[in-house]
Each structure stands twice: as structure tokens, then as C-alpha cells.
Amino acid sequence: MKRRNFLKGAAIGGAATALAAPAVAQTQPKVQWRMTSGFPRSLDTIFGAAEVFAAHVKAMSGGNFEIEVFPSGEIVPTPQAVEAVGTNTIEMAHTCSYYYWGIDPTFAIGTAVPFSLNARLMNSWLYEGGGNDLLNAFYAKHKLYGMPGGNTGVQMGGWWRKEINSVDDLKGVKMRIAGIGGKVLEKLGVVPQQIPGGDIYPALERGTIDAAEWVGPYDDEKLGFNKVAPYYYYPGLWEGGPTVHFFVNLDKWNELGPEYRAILTNAAAYANTDMMAKYDARNPPALRSLIAGGAKLKAFPADVIDAAYVAANEVYDELSASNADFKSIIDNVKAFRNEGYLWYQVAEYTYDTYMIRNRTKG
Amino acid sequence: MKRRNFLKGAAIGGAATALAAPAVAQTQPKVQWRMTSGFPRSLDTIFGAAEVFAAHVKAMSGGNFEIEVFPSGEIVPTPQAVEAVGTNTIEMAHTCSYYYWGIDPTFAIGTAVPFSLNARLMNSWLYEGGGNDLLNAFYAKHKLYGMPGGNTGVQMGGWWRKEINSVDDLKGVKMRIAGIGGKVLEKLGVVPQQIPGGDIYPALERGTIDAAEWVGPYDDEKLGFNKVAPYYYYPGLWEGGPTVHFFVNLDKWNELGPEYRAILTNAAAYANTDMMAKYDARNPPALRSLIAGGAKLKAFPADVIDAAYVAANEVYDELSASNADFKSIIDNVKAFRNEGYLWYQVAEYTYDTYMIRNRTKG
Numbered sequence: 001m002k003r004r005n006f007l008k009g010a011a012i013g014g015a016a017t018a019l020a021a022p023a024v025a026q027t028q029p030k031v032q033w034r035m036t037s038g039f040p041r042s043l044d045t046i047f048g049a050a051e052v053f054a055a056h057v058k059a060m061s062g063g064n065f066e067i068e069v070f071p072s073g074e075i076v077p078t079p080q081a082v083e084a085v086g087t088n089t090i091e092m093a094h095t096c097s098y099y100y101w102g103i104d105p106t107f108a109i110g111t112a113v114p115f116s117l118n119a120r121l122m123n124s125w126l127y128e129g130g131g132n133d134l135l136n137a138f139y140a141k142h143k144l145y146g147m148p149g150g151n152t153g154v155q156m157g158g159w160w161r162k163e164i165n166s167v168d169d170l171k172g173v174k175m176r177i178a179g180i181g182g183k184v185l186e187k188l189g190v191v192p193q194q195i196p197g198g199d200i201y202p203a204l205e206r207g208t209i210d211a212a213e214w215v216g217p218y219d220d221e222k223l224g225f226n227k228v229a230p231y232y233y234y235p236g237l238w239e240g241g242p243t244v245h246f247f248v249n250l251d252k253w254n255e256l257g258p259e260y261r262a263i264l265t266n267a268a269a270y271a272n273t274d275m276m277a278k279y280d281a282r283n284p285p286a287l288r289s290l291i292a293g294g295a296k297l298k299a300f301p302a303d304v305i306d307a308a309y310v311a312a313n314e315v316y317d318e319l320s321a322s323n324a325d326f327k328s329i330i331d332n333v334k335a336f337r338n339e340g341y342l343w344y345q346v347a348e349y350t351y352d353t354y355m356i357r358n359r360t361k362g
Numbered sequence: 363m364k365r366r367n368f369l370k371g372a373a374i375g376g377a378a379t380a381l382a383a384p385a386v387a388q389t390q391p392k393v394q395w396r397m398t399s400g401f402p403r404s405l406d407t408i409f410g411a412a413e414v415f416a417a418h419v420k421a422m423s424g425g426n427f428e429i430e431v432f433p434s435g436e437i438v439p440t441p442q443a444v445e446a447v448g449t450n451t452i453e454m455a456h457t458c459s460y461y462y463w464g465i466d467p468t469f470a471i472g473t474a475v476p477f478s479l480n481a482r483l484m485n486s487w488l489y490e491g492g493g494n495d496l497l498n499a500f501y502a503k504h505k506l507y508g509m510p511g512g513n514t515g516v517q518m519g520g521w522w523r524k525e526i527n528s529v530d531d532l533k534g535v536k537m538r539i540a541g542i543g544g545k546v547l548e549k550l551g552v553v554p555q556q557i558p559g560g561d562i563y564p565a566l567e568r569g570t571i572d573a574a575e576w577v578g579p580y581d582d583e584k585l586g587f588n589k590v591a592p593y594y595y596y597p598g599l600w601e602g603g604p605t606v607h608f609f610v611n612l613d614k615w616n617e618l619g620p621e622y623r624a625i626l627t628n629a630a631a632y633a634n635t636d637m638m639a640k641y642d643a644r645n646p647p648a649l650r651s652l653i654a655g656g657a658k659l660k661a662f663p664a665d666v667i668d669a670a671y672v673a674a675n676e677v678y679d680e681l682s683a684s685n686a687d688f689k690s691i692i693d694n695v696k697a698f699r700n701e702g703y704l705w706y707q708v709a710e711y712t713y714d715t716y717m718i719r720n721r722t723k724g
Contacts, residue, residue, distance in 0.1 A: 028390070028424070059624035060422055062390070118714055120482060120515075123635055124642035153482075154709040216709065235713040262421035266628035273485055273631050280486035284701040287708070297708065305716055309723065338721045339646040345718040346649065346659065347516040347578065351597040352480060352714075354667055356707040359700045361671065 031065045031260070033252075036076040036084065038095025038244075040197070043219055045282065046244060047071060049150040049275040050094035053246065056267040065260060067092060082107075085247045086143035093247045094149055097135075098179045103142070106325040108180045109333060110135050110146060110245055114238040114312040116333055119151040119276055121340040122241035129336045138325050145253040147268035150244035150275035153283075155236030156220065157300055158213030159229035161204065164300075167307045176200055176212035180315060181238030187311035188304070197223070204228045213238075217286035218279060226295040233298050237308055244275070393427045393622070395614075398438040398446065400457025400606075402559070405581055407644065408606060409433060411512040411637040412456035415608065418629040427622060429454060444469075447609045448505040455609045456511055459497075460541045465504070468687040470542045471695060472497050472508060472607055476600040476674040478695055481513040481638055483702040484603035491698045500687050507615040509630035512606035512637035517598030518582065519662055520575030521591035523566065526662075529669045538562055538574035542677060543600030549673035550666070559585070566590045575600075579648035580641060588657040595660050599670055606637070 035054065039047040054067040070076075076084040081093040082100050097110030109116075117125055125131040126148050139146045158177070164170060171189035175182075182192030193209050203209045205228040212229065213236060214220050226232065246268050253261070291297060320327035397416065401409040416429040432438075438446040443455040444462050459472030471478075479487055487493040488510050501508045520539070526532060533551035537544075544554030555571050565571045567590040574591065575598060576582050588594065608630050615623070653659060682689035 056624055056628055059620055060628060062619075062621040115717065115720075118710065118717070120638065121642060124639040127636055127639035128643040129639075154713040156709055217705065235709040235716070237713065237716070240713050240717070257424075258421055259424045262418055263625075263628075266418055266422060266625075266632045269632040269635050270628045273635050274489055276482065277486040277489035277491075280483060280702060280705070281490040281698075284705040287705050299712060309720060336643075337717070340642060341714075341718050341721040343579065343642070343646040343649050344714070347518055347597040348480065349714060349718060350661060351516040351599065351602050352703075352706070352711060354597070354599070354671075355477065355480070355602070355699070356703050356711060358477075358671060359703045 028061065028064045028259070031061075031256075033065075033067045033091035034070065034075065035067050035092035035094060035246075036070050036074070036078075036081050036090055037072055038078040038081055038093065038099060039072055041071045042222060043215075045218060045275060045278045046150060046152070046215075048278075049244065049271045050246075052274055053094070053149060053267045053271040056270055057263055060263045060267065061260070065263065069094075082142060082144060082247055085249050088143075088249045088251065091249050091252050094244060095247065096242065097146065097245050098242075101179050104138075104325070105180065105319045105323060106138050106329060109326070109329050110139075110243065112239040112242040113180050113316070113330065113333070114184050115240070115309055117241050117337050117340065118344075119153045119241035119243075121337065121344065122151065122243055123148065123272070124340060125333060125336045126243065130332065131336075134329050134332060138329065139247070140250055143250045145248045145250050146245045147248075147265060148243050149246040149268045149271045151272060152215055152239070152242050152244075152279055153276060155239040155242060156213070156216050157233035157236045158211050159204065159220070159225040160211040160231040160233060161207070161229045162210065163231050163296075163298065164233075164304065166301050167303045170304065173211055174209045176203070176209055177238070179238075180312075181213070183315050184238060184308055184311045187314065188307050201225065201228065216279065216283050217290055218282040221286045221290055226290050226293045230294050230296050231298055232290065232295040233300050235300070237300065237305055238312075243272075246271075390423060390426045390621070393423075393618075395427075395429045395453035396432065396437065397429050397454035397456060397608075398432050398436070398440075398443050398452055399434055400440040400443055400455065400461060401434055403433045404584060405577075407580065407637060407640045408512060408514070408577075410640075411606065411633045412608075414636055415456070415511060415629045415633040418632055419625055422625045422629065423622070427625065431456070444504060444506060444609055447611050450505075450611045450614065453611050453614050456606060457609065458604065459508065459607050460604075463541050466500075466687070467542065467681045467685060468500050468691060471688070471691050472501075472605065474601040474604040475542050475678070475692065475695070476546050477602070477671055479603050479699050479702065480706075481515045481603035481605075483699065483706065484513065484605055485510065485634070486702060487695060487698045488605070492694065493698075496691050496694060500691065501609070502612055505612045507610045507612050508607045509610075509627060510605050511608040511630045511633045513634060514577055514601075514604050514606075514641055515638060517601040517604060518575070518578050519595035519598045520573050521566065521582070521587040522573040522593040522595060523569070523591045524572065525593050525658075525660065526595075526666065528663050529665045532666065535573055536571045538565070538571055539600070541600075542674075543575070545677050546600060546670055546673045549676065550669050563587065563590065578641065578645050579652055580644040583648045583652055588652050588655045592656050592658050593660055594652065594657040595662050597662070599662065599667055600674075605634075608633075 037050045050069045057065050072078045081095045084090050085093045098108040101108040174191045176193045176195045200212045399412045412431045419427050434440045443457045446452050447455045460470040463470040536553045538555045538557045562574045
């Protein structure tokens with residue numbers, strides 16, 4: 001009897017229910033987006049971060065928000081990724097901001113500039129030091145909204161066919177290195193080359209180029225550089241804490257309700273932490289394997305690093321002179337870096353120093 | 363006309379709509395939980411991580427999943443927090459796993475044990491090295507599900523009334539230090555004391571204790587220790603990457619649908635990254651201010667650290683002899699640490715070394 005009444009009441013109120021339905025749908029609308037990755041599927045850690053992100057967004061939205069991830073070049077080539085997002089050809093990209101420094105050098109700061117922050121301080125600057133807000137004020141000019149979405153940690157200084165003993169040995173070296181890092185090394189006599197990942201190995205093998213930087217042990221091992229350019233230099237002084245970004249078309253971002261914006265924000269933070277966690281777990285065995293395969297691990301000579309530091313500051317000054325966005329953001333990063341490392345050197349660095357020297361004793 | 367038909371159709375279909383409604387509600391049920399923090403509201407960074415988490419969960423669920431956060435002691439005292447969650451007195455706690463090592467020493471590993479992983483390697487072990495799964499298999503015995511939810515980075519070695527120049531100076535020192543760190547220093551002659559945060563200052567001032575460890579510059583400054591125990595030692599060798607956990611009652615966790623489990627997982631990852639970001643941004647000015655206020659920054663003498671390392675390994679062996687969970691998880695952490703620092707020392711450490719020495723030159 002009561003049940004019948006309930007059903008009857010429901011039937012009477014049916015029209016109201018149907019009218020109210022859009023309000024329910026409004027909180028969880030079906031969304032289908034496409035995201036281009038700046039990376040090939042074979043780089044499973046960095047490409048995989050976009051898949052981790054998409055899977056979490058789908059799970060958190062109960063399947064309502066689906067983002068299809070495409071490897072670099074399948075629907076958009078990497079060099080056009082942010083333009084494709086800005087013009088809403090696709091809704092999202094997962095790529096390195098510094099690939100687009102040719103559009104505006106300010107893009108470089110979002111990923112890494114030489115002698116900038118390590119991964120942890122980069123996160124601190126982005127999330128807490130105003131970095132995300134500063135970058136997004138800039139990205140908005142390109143109709144983009146950016147969220148940190150992965151980090152590799154300090155990269156390696158690349159694979160070199162010949163040993164280098166001083167800054168003089170850099171003169172005339174043809175090196176595959178992109179972006180502002182190339183501009184800095186150019187001041188030291190290096191001739192920077194832009195070569196896609198798949199073409200680096202044959203270029204090194206034939207001697208068309210003398211050196212190439214890529215990422216770190218786990219990704220580098222896949223490409224087999226140790227067989228053709230055995231000197232493996234560290235650290236990658238041009239990439240202290242390279243951040244990968246999720247870029248969303250700004251209008252699409254603004255159209256999302258607060259629920260979906262929060263879901264994307266949290267999924268990006270998960271992917272950011274997860275990618276760094278994966279590199280830190282996967283790099284050690286890869287490093288062992290590379291050394292067993294003939295890689296000769298070498299630190300850059302001190303005068304090379306010092307000269308690169310001077311050159312980097314010159315490059316920043318030159319870019320700052322003609323670009324107000326670059327100047328204001330790089331000045332902010334530098335101030336944060338100088339303070340950040342003040343504390344970092346005390347407890348963090350001395351702890352790491354001890355553990356590095358004694359790790360195998362316990 | 364069409365609109366009328368639509369309304370009529372809706373009215374006819376009203377019963378079906380009403381019956382289908384629970385399916386919609388099932389994907390986003392209203393949930394109201396309570397979470398106790400292990401920390402007072404005054405520790406805004408570490409207490410705040412629970413508020414950040416709750417705010418993100420609420421936003422992602424469109425307001426349907428609400429978690430009320432209570433400071434330590436308001437509904438549950440910190441020492442009873444995991445028991446209260448395990449028995450479902452409250453649904454969640456945000457606290458340090460190592461506070462509960464008296465229940466089982468295995469709890470200590472979830473936060474930090476002496477000479478273990480730094481914050482980044484801890485994340486790597488937890489998310490990618492199997493750490494979360496190993497810990498959750500243990501936590502399940504206490505009806506808990508744990509998620510990493512914050513990190514302080516390497517802590518400081520505490521405030522000391524007198525300078526220490528060798529391990530002999532530790533003999534008889536009454537020090538406020540909790541957990542396994544206290545057990546390790548006990549082997550070096552320290553007399554560990556368990557004192558709540560608010561009682562440390564008067565105990566140091568009166569000389570009832572000789573030393574006290576707390577967190578790092580930002581939190582320590584609030585308590586004014588520099589005025590009564592000026593020697594500020596580093597590093598906190600018993601806490602390399604202390605992780606704070608979100609604990610959920612295991613039955614409550616299992617009752618959640620995949621959507622809400624994903625929402626909690628991602629919000630915890632956001633809080634984890636955000637808390638570390640905040641400490642890294644807030645510690646540098648606090649360190650400057652403490653030094654201006656009379657703190658004397660000192661590195662622990664080398665023989666103190668060496669003796670503590672030996673003692674820590676003895677403590678691990680003793681605990682491992684009688685506790686299979688502790689043994690299997692500490693062995694796993696040690697193996698991960700020894701491999702993790704193998705790679706960390708190459709690019710990461712040399713980069714940091716250079717930046718620390720040269721940060722103010724650019």
C-alpha cells in the first residue's frame with residue numbers, strides 16, 4: 001500500500017523530476033576530450049603519465065569525463081601541440097612547455113632553464129611560491145591553462161663520442177640539444193642541433209653529431225646510445241627539475257564546473273608525483289645496465305659548469321632585455337631558488353651526503 | 363505541442379524515473395565523515411594538509427563527500443587516533459604512522475626510520491616500489507587503509523642547550539625524542555623523553571630536559587626554542603623523509619565505490635605534494651629569522667652520526683628478530699634505499715652541490 005502510494009506520488013511528480021534532471025546532468029556532464037602527448041608511446045614513463053591522468057579523471061568522474069590520449073604525431077605533431085590546444089583543435093596536451101620557447105622564451109621557464117630549481121623546489125615554486133599563477137597569467141595569452149603533470153628529476157648531461165677535459169673541448173662540438181640549453185652551450189662553442197629522438201642514434205653512429213642529450217638512464221637505455229657515444233656526462237645542468245605540463249584550452253577550462261576543475265587539478269598532481277616516483281625507481285637498474293653495456297660515467301669538468309653558469313646568466317639578461325614576461329618570471333624563479341637552496345643545503349643535503357657515502361653499510 | 367508531449371511522456375515515465383533515481387544516487391551518495399588530525403591547528407602546514415585534502419574531496423564530489431577535520435585531541439587524542447579509526451569510532455585520521463610503533467614497530471616504517479629514504483625516494487618506494495602495498499597489507503591487520511598525505515623533508519636534529527663535540531657528550535642527555543629515533547639514541551647514552559609539544563619549551567627552559575627535536579625551522583620557530591636551547595643541530599638523521607598518512611577505516615574504504623576511492627587517492631596525492639611544497643617555501647625565511655634570533659646552526663659531529671648509524675642497524679636487527687612484518691618491510695626499504703641513492707648521487711646530487719655552492723652568483 002505504501003509502496004503503491006510512493007509509485008503513484010512519483011508518477012504525479014514525474015514532470016518535475018524530468019525538468020529537474022538537467023540539474024543533475026549539469027553537475028556531471030558527459031565530456032569527451034582528446035589529448036596529444038608530446039612523447040612517443042615507447043617512453044612509457046613520461047607518455048604513461050598522460051594515461052595515468054586520464055584513467056584517474058575517468059574513475060573520479062564515474063566514467064563521465066573521458067580523455068583519449070594520443071602519442072606524439074598521431075593527431076598533432078609535438079611542435080604544434082600548444083597551438084593546437086590554444087586554437088581548440090584539441091582540448092589538451094601533455095608536453096614540455098620549453099618545446100615552445102621559439103613562440104616566446106617565457107615558455108621555457110615552465111619546464112626548466114639552466115641552473116634553475118631541482119624537482120622538489122620546482123614543485124614548491126609552482127604550488128606555493130606563486131609559480132603556477134605567474135605561468136598561467138602568461139599561458140593565458142596563448143589561450144592555455146597549465147598544470148604541472150610530471151617531472152624527470154635532474155637529467156643527464158648526455159652522450160658524448162669523445163671525452164671532454166675542459167671547456168676548450170666543447171668548441172665545434174655538434175650536439176643535439178634543444179631550447180635555451182642549446183643557446184647557453186652555443187656561447188661555449190657548441191653547435192646545437194635539433195634532431196628528433198628517433199634520428200639521434202644514426203646521427204651519433206655516423207658522426208654527423210658528436211653528442212646528444214636525451215633524458216636519463218631509463219629512457220636513454222631504450223635508444224642504445226652507449227654503443228655509439230660511450231661518455232655519459234652528468235649532471236644535466238640545463239635541466240634541474242624539468243616539469244611536464246598538462247595544457248588545457250583556456251575556454252574549455254573556464255567552461256568546466258568547479259567539480260571537474262578540481263578533478264583535473266588533483267589528477268595532475270597525482271601524475272606529477274607518480275612520474276617522478278617511477279623515474280626514481282626505474283633509473284637505478286637502467287644505470288647499472290648502461291654501465292655494464294660500456295657507458296663511461298663522467299662528471300662535467302668544473303670549468304665547463306662554471307662557464308655554462310656565466311653563459312646562462314648572459315642568456316637570461318639578453319632575453320629579459322626584450323621580454324617583460326620572461327624577465328618578471330625568471331627574476332621570481334631566481335629569488336625563489338636562492339632562498340630555497342639556503343634551507344635545502346642544511347638538513348636535506350647533509351642527510352643525502354651521508355646516505356650516499358654510507359648507503360651500502362647498513 | 364512537442365514540449366507538451368515531452369512533459370506528458372515524462373509524466374507517464376515518472377515511475378520509471380523515480381525507480382531509476384537510486385542508480386544516480388548510488389554513484390554519488392552523500393557521505394559525511396569525521397577525520398582527526400594528529401596535530402594542533404597551530405601547525406598550519408601539517409594540520410592544513412588535512413583541510414586541503416577535505417576541501418578537494420568536497421569539490422571533486424560536487425559537495426557530496428564531506429569530511430570534517432578536527433585538531434588533535436578535540437574528538438580523539440593523537441595516541442588513540444589509529445585505534446579510533448580501526449574500530450570505526452571515526453572514519454579517518456591524518457597522522458604519523460610512527461606515533462603508533464608501540465602497538466607494533468612496523469608502524470614506524472610508514473613515516474620514517476633512522477637513515478632511511480629522503481622525501482623523494484620515499485614517494486618512489488611508496489607509489490612505485492611496492493611500499494604502499496606492503497604497508498597496506500600490514501595496516502589491514504589493524505583495520506586501516508593508508509595513503510601518503512604529506513612530507514616534511516629531512517627534519518632538523520633538534521635544539522640543544524649545550525654544544526656537543528663528540529658522541530661522549532650525548533651520555534646522560536635528556537632529550538625529547540619519540541619512537542625508534544629515541545631507541546637508537548638511547549644506545550648512544552641519550553635518555554629519551556616523551557613530552558607533548560606544548561610542554562617542551564618550559565622543560566627546556568627549566569633544564570628538566572637538555573634537548574628536544576621537533577620538525578624544522580617553520581614549525582620550530584612557532585615554539586621559540588632558540589631562546590632556551592640555542593644549538594640547532596642538523597640533519598635529523600632519524601627522519602629523512604617523514605611521510606604523514608591519511609588512514610581510513612578499512613571497512614569504510616571497501617564500502618566506497620571506485621569513484622570515491624579514486625577521489626580520495628588523488629586528493630591524498632595532492633596533499634602530499636602540496637605539504638612538501640609549503641615546507642620548502644616556508645622554511646627558508648624561518649631559518650633566517652631563527653638565526654637572527656640567536657639560533658646557532660651546527661652539524662652533528664661525524665662520530666655521532668656514525669655511531670647512530672651502527673645503533674640504528676642494531677635496533678632494526680633486534681626488532682626484525684621478533685617481528686616478521688617489520689623484518690620483511692625494513693629489508694625491502696633498505697634494498698630500495700641502496701639502489702635509489704645509487705642513481706640519486708649521480709645527476710641529482712652533483713646538481714644540488716653546484717647550486718648550493720653557487721646559488722647567489724646568478
